[in-house]
Amino acid sequence: MKRLPIPEDVTGEEIDKDVRQELQSLPKTLADDVAKNLVMVARLIDEEPESAYGYSKVALRLASRVAAVREAAGFAAYATQKYAEALAEFRAARRMTGNVDLWPVMADCERGLGRPEKALDMAGAPEVQKLDKAGQVEMRLVAAGARRDMGQLDAAIVTLQSPELASSSIQPWTARLRYAYADALLAAGRESEAREWFAKAVESDKDGSTDASDRLAELDGVEFVDALDENTGDQDGPEGGPEDEED
Template sequence: MASRLIDEDPALAHEHALAASRRAGRIAIVRETLGITAYANEDFALALRELRTYRRISGKDDQIALMVDSERGIGRPDRALETGRAVDRSSLPTPVRVSLAIAMSGARLDQGDLELALGELEIPELDPDRAFEWSPALFAARAAVLEDLGRDEEAAFWAHRAEVAAEALGVDEAGDEELIVEDGLIEDEFFDVESSADGSAAGDSVTEPESADEDKGDDEDEVASEGVDTDALKPEPTVEDEVRELLGEIDADADAADSGTEATERDA
């Protein structure tokens, strides 16, 4: 129910998450769900508490960006930066690492350190010639900081990259258009995409920036230089998207349980 309601009624979704926590408070995904719905409702203190509990139970750092943002929401940018620095970024999945960089940049902005905010975004994934699910948000964050610095021309460049990447990624999801690089610029062009044996698209396509942790199991984000993993071409997830994806697992488990119950009743 939380996953079904999070978009239209975040407050009611949060009530369902609270109900789940009262019944199964020692299950990691329950505490994670409660933390995310609390964040969506801007109850940052509760979100931080629940996400810390989730991390303690699961041993995972995949919600570290929300934890950093929750510290910011409470008004503690110093603690936000400490929280972000406490994790090994090289061990994080690429989307999480990018989200953390954006959150850390925001904490620097909260402190009024514009140059340091810009520095937080200087990561390998910041490549204007390549677009992945995290690219629009990363490009837009850089554009915003540059605008605050008064570097309007550079800000316009990155804002345009963010718009092009977002549009192209959205079109690619439908399989109608491919994002390519021409003369160092991201451009859109219609052409037929042929699938290779591993499901990647053949042709002149956008590839993923190399990062230090590619050899540590981040294969799902790797794209060959002559192909693109279409699963990676998704818009940067919003908070609601993260909640919907996470809580979709709950719906799937519930549906599976209902099917099993119906089968048992038929057998009986």
């Protein structure tokens, strides 16, 4: 596999210090090369996942025995919906470190592979008790998604009902948890409750990680028009905004 271009502003020093420490087992030139490719994975994974995947494959070819590289490769494969490949990389990383942090995303890979029952089995496994609060919330989201995959809407709603959902404290996971709950309520035909929870999701979504504001506007019958279209006159323009996204 050929090397991919690395922008001049990427030095490799941008990566997390723990990852940098892992790479110290490699010769310095090789470590720097791997680090730069990992920086590119992190930089591109949200907006250009296929490109991130390409850089992850380069890093993997250079340093497949480094857990952080296997983990990055897993997330890049996951972002491009290559769930079997992602699961294999996550399992490899977990074998190397013994860490349970990847358990929820591994379970979500099982969902992606059409095995929601396996994801639910993982949600009930002892490993979940070893997760931190964020990991446990993530596992709850995956379990609820698996219930929905199986057509068990009421069970999905119950799965999401938790102290974290009821809490007024805003945490990094709050918006996504409230959004998933609202979406499940709406799927179950409980529109007024869904509206309430989409509104709560909007309140807690400070960085725009969900499209809760669009979903709320849709429920309220708001149509977006192009304010810059001078030919619109008094007539409504076409409805806009992103399409609905399920959590």
